Amino acid sequence: MQNTDRRDFLKLAGLAGVTFTAGLFPGLEVSAQMAPDFHFVQISDTHWGYKGPANPDAEHTLEKAIVTVNGLAKKPDFIVFTGDLTHTTEDGAERRARMKRFKEIVSALNVKDVRFMPGEHDASLDKGAAFKEFFGATHYTFDHKGVHFIALDNVSDPGARLGDEQLAWLAADLKQRRPDDRIVVLTHRPLFDLVPSWDWTTADGAKAIDLLMPYRNVVVFYGHIHQEHHHMTGHIAHHAAKSLIFPQATPGTQPRRPPPPPFDASLAPLGTRDVSVSSTVTMTELPVTRT
Numbered sequence: 001m002q003n004t005d006r007r008d009f010l011k012l013a014g015l016a017g018v019t020f021t022a023g024l025f026p027g028l029e030v031s032a033q034m035a036p037d038f039h040f041v042q043i044s045d046t047h048w049g050y051k052g053p054a055n056p057d058a059e060h061t062l063e064k065a066i067v068t069v070n071g072l073a074k075k076p077d078f079i080v081f082t083g084d085l086t087h088t089t090e091d092g093a094e095r096r097a098r099m100k101r102f103k104e105i106v107s108a109l110n111v112k113d114v115r116f117m118p119g120e121h122d123a124s125l126d127k128g129a130a131f132k133e134f135f136g137a138t139h140y141t142f143d144h145k146g147v148h149f150i151a152l153d154n155v156s157d158p159g160a161r162l163g164d165e166q167l168a169w170l171a172a173d174l175k176q177r178r179p180d181d182r183i184v185v186l187t188h189r190p191l192f193d194l195v196p197s198w199d200w201t202t203a204d205g206a207k208a209i210d211l212l213m214p215y216r217n218v219v220v221f222y223g224h225i226h227q228e229h230h231h232m233t234g235h236i237a238h239h240a241a242k243s244l245i246f247p248q249a250t251p252g253t254q255p256r257r258p259p260p261p262p263f264d265a266s267l268a269p270l271g272t273r274d275v276s277v278s279s280t281v282t283m284t285e286l287p288v289t290r291t
Contacts, residue, residue: 037278038077038145041069041111041286044188044223044273045243047121048105049098050087054246054260061244062105065272065288070110076274077144079111082223082241083119083155083188085135090125099134115142119188119224120155128156139166141173147277148177151186154202160189161203171211184277185212185220190240192233198257200225209233219281225251226260227269228285237281242271244288 043065050058069079086098099122106114116135123131128138138153150173154162162170177183185191191205202208212218218236226243229251246260247269276282 037276039074039274039276040144041072041076041079042082042221042241042273042275043069043079043244044082044241045084045119045226045245046081046102047084047087047243047245048102049089049094050245053262056263058245061270061288062102063108065244066106066108068286068288069272070108072274075111077111078113078115079109080115080151080186081106081117082186082221083117084121084223084243085116085119085131086122087245088121088125092126092130095122095126095130096133099130103134115151117151117186117188118153118155120158120160123153123156124158127158128153131156139169145277147182147184149184149186152191152208154187154189154191154205159203160199160201162205162208167204167207167211170208174211174215177215179214180216182217182277183212183215183219185218187220187222189224190222190231190238191220192231192238194225194229194231195252195257197255198251200251200257209236212236221273221275239283241273242269242285244270244272246270 046062047058048062052058055061069076085102086095089095089098118128118131118138123138131138138156140151142149150170152162152170153166154160157163187202189202190200191202191208194200213234213236216235220236220238221241222238223241223243225240226246226248227240228242229240231238248260249258271285271287274284274286
């Protein structure tokens with residue numbers, strides 16, 4: 001899909017979006033045989049069940065995001081939630097109640113192919129047990145129109161590790177790929193060391209990046225940090241998504257990660273992301289307002 005088409009359908013949908021485009025598949029040779037373009041929506045860090053001053057409208061923000069996504073003039077091929085679907089609780093029954101309610105709310109999406117990944121708020125206290133009951137596997141792969149997607153779980157381990165077993169699984173999957181295949185990796189935490197002292201890292205993420213490095217066309221989408229952020233490790237681009245619940249501080253601005261700022265109606269730091277995939281990756285940030 002061309003950028004002009006993307007702007008047109010956002011305009012038709014009544015959405016203001018900021019678009020970021022780059023040739024993020026550097027090893028790709030464009031040919032007439034390339035699979036058709038497509039787009040998907042990334043939603044991250046919804047934290048269903050949160051209550052607090054950082055978002056007095058927390059109970060309805062997810063519903064507003066669904067309206068935004070359902071309002072797109074062209075349906076996305078699929079939607080992926082990249083973790084922290086629910087807000088953490090030590091009460092196992094309450095954790096499951098929140099997941100049940102979250103699943104009920106997102107059933108209003110008009111896209112039937114919806115994929116879920118856990119965040120540490122969903123999975124770190126029970127190693128993903130409740131998440132698996134409601135949403136299935138915590139790491140998996142799928143293919144869509146010539147692109148190979150890999151969803152990694154760097155949150156079920158309370159030490160923020162992928163673990164040797166999952167790294168071996170990743171290595172085995174990648175051995176089946178060609179060096180020029182288009183690969184999109186989905187994670188919750190950043191795989192690289194963004195701010196380790198803020199828990200913005202994956203303890204063994206460098207091992208995953210090393211496994212991915214021989215492949216020329218890799219893009220990583222993640223959440224966790226509650227803001228848009230772009231980073232390169234070699235030729236691999238990493239893109240963080242905004243949250244639907246509250247923003248977080250700019251990485252590394254303080255020795256310790258501060259609490260989320262109080263609600264400010266003049267700001268619009270929350271949103272979802274529309275991702276168009278072709279020979280380039282185009283990301284359009286779709287704002288969701290807090291009222």
